[in-house]
Amino acid sequence: MRKTAIFKDDLFLKHDPGYGHVESPSRLEVIYEQLNKPELNKKFLFPSFSPATREILELNHSEALIERVSWTRGKPSASLDPDTRTSPDSFDAACLAAGAVVDGTKMLFDGEIDNCFALVRPPGHHAEADRAMGFCLFNNVAVAAHYAIQRLNKERILIVDWDLHHGNGTQHSFYGSDQVLYFSTHQYPHYPGTGAAYEVGTGHGEGYTINIPLPGGQDDAFFAAIFNSILAPIVKEYQPECIMVSAGFDIYKEDPLGGMNVTADGFAYMTRKLRALADEVCDGRLLVTLEGGYNLTGLRDGALAVLFELAEGNGMDAATAKHLKNATLPSNVLEETQNIAKKYWKM
Numbered sequence: 528m529r530k531t532a533i534f535k536d537d538l539f540l541k542h543d544p545g546y547g548h549v550e551s552p553s554r555l556e557v558i559y560e561q562l563n564k565p566e567l568n569k570k571f572l573f574p575s576f577s578p579a580t581r582e583i584l585e586l587n588h589s590e591a592l593i594e595r596v597s598w599t600r601g602k603p604s605a606s607l608d609p610d611t612r613t614s615p616d617s618f619d620a621a622c623l624a625a626g627a628v629v630d631g632t633k634m635l636f637d638g639e640i641d642n643c644f645a646l647v648r649p650p651g652h653h654a655e656a657d658r659a660m661g662f663c664l665f666n667n668v669a670v671a672a673h674y675a676i677q678r679l680n681k682e683r684i685l686i687v688d689w690d691l692h693h694g695n696g697t698q699h700s701f702y703g704s705d706q707v708l709y710f711s712t713h714q715y716p717h718y719p720g721t722g723a724a725y726e727v728g729t730g731h732g733e734g735y736t737i738n739i740p741l742p743g744g745q746d747d748a749f750f751a752a753i754f755n756s757i758l759a760p761i762v763k764e765y766q767p768e769c770i771m772v773s774a775g776f777d778i779y780k781e782d783p784l785g786g787m788n789v790t791a792d793g794f795a796y797m798t799r800k801l802r803a804l805a806d807e808v809c810d811g812r813l814l815v816t817l818e819g820g821y822n823l824t825g826l827r828d829g830a831l832a833v834l835f836e837l838a839e840g841n842g843m844d845a846a847t848a849k850h851l852k853n854a855t856l857p858s859n860v861l862e863e864t865q866n867i868a869k870k871y872w873k874m
């Protein structure tokens with residue numbers, strides 16, 4: 528059995544963007560409730576972890592942004608962006624969320640754990656170096672990838688972002704770098720507006736940003752096909768030392784913010800595929816961090832499916848697994864996107 532770690536903390540429930548906001552504490556409550564069940568609880572490790580210090584946050588963020596977010600500490604409510612609001616504990620929760628992903632990265636490279644899921648809020652992938660936006664205060668995965676490169680001297684980190692939305696912040700943090708390969712599937716055009724296929728990186732980073740913009744309506748088999756036909760060969764060629772996942776559950780079929788058609792089986796399959804690829808190229812080092820997902824049932828079931836797969840349990844039945852494993856893209860689909868990726872990668 529794998530040593531699968533879960534990073535959870537009640538402080539993440541104290542970040543409250545305000546009454547009626549979709550990015551609510553109940554998103555984590557519904558998952559944490561399940562993890563308290565003894566049959567689930569005993570499958571996983573629950574290591575302790577620390578908040579990211581300012582010095583660590585500065586690996587990805589400007590001093591001005593950190594100041595601005597820390598200024599909200601203890602204040603009843605503050606607005607950082609039209610849809611990004613804080614409560615008294617938001618700054619502390621955001622530091623702990625980034626710290627969970629950083630500590631998870633360290634534990635993976637130390638060999639203390641095999642893989643992990645950071646069940647954190649606030650999410651991160653929209654946060655730019657100098658700007659909080661899109662429900663995100665600090666960019667948890669980007670801070671962790673910088674940590675791996677700058678502090679652990681790693682050279683190749685893969686970030687796979689399957690959230691409904693494009694991770695503009697993550698893309699921009701590494702746009703000129705070949706040390707982080709950013710691979711994103713997202714509904715397009717949609718918030719935040721970035722993520723066109725022709726956004727491929729610049730300078731040393733050219734070819735190390737891969738965007739797969741998609742119309743709504745895509746299902747489990749379609750996402751499986753993208754992972755089988757486009758992502759898998761790129762991972763084998765890039766040979767990352769760790770795979771990080773920005774896991775958004777807003778591609779779930781009933782998500783109020785999105786128009787995708789994914790079920791828990793789709794999340795299970797994408798995780799199983801990444802687990803297999805991580806086994807092949809980087810001793811299984813796989814770190815999943817929570818981004819979006821606003822239908823509570825879809826979020827809960829999707830997150831549990833990911834956890835079962837990380838721990839090598841069964842997140843889906845055998846017939847579904849076989850069907851998704853064999854999924855391929857029809858020949859005339861995503862042609863332009865694939866042609867752009869083919870300029871840089873053997874596919």
Ligand SMILES: [Zn+2]
Nearest residue numbers: 690691692819
């Ligand atoms: Zn999202």
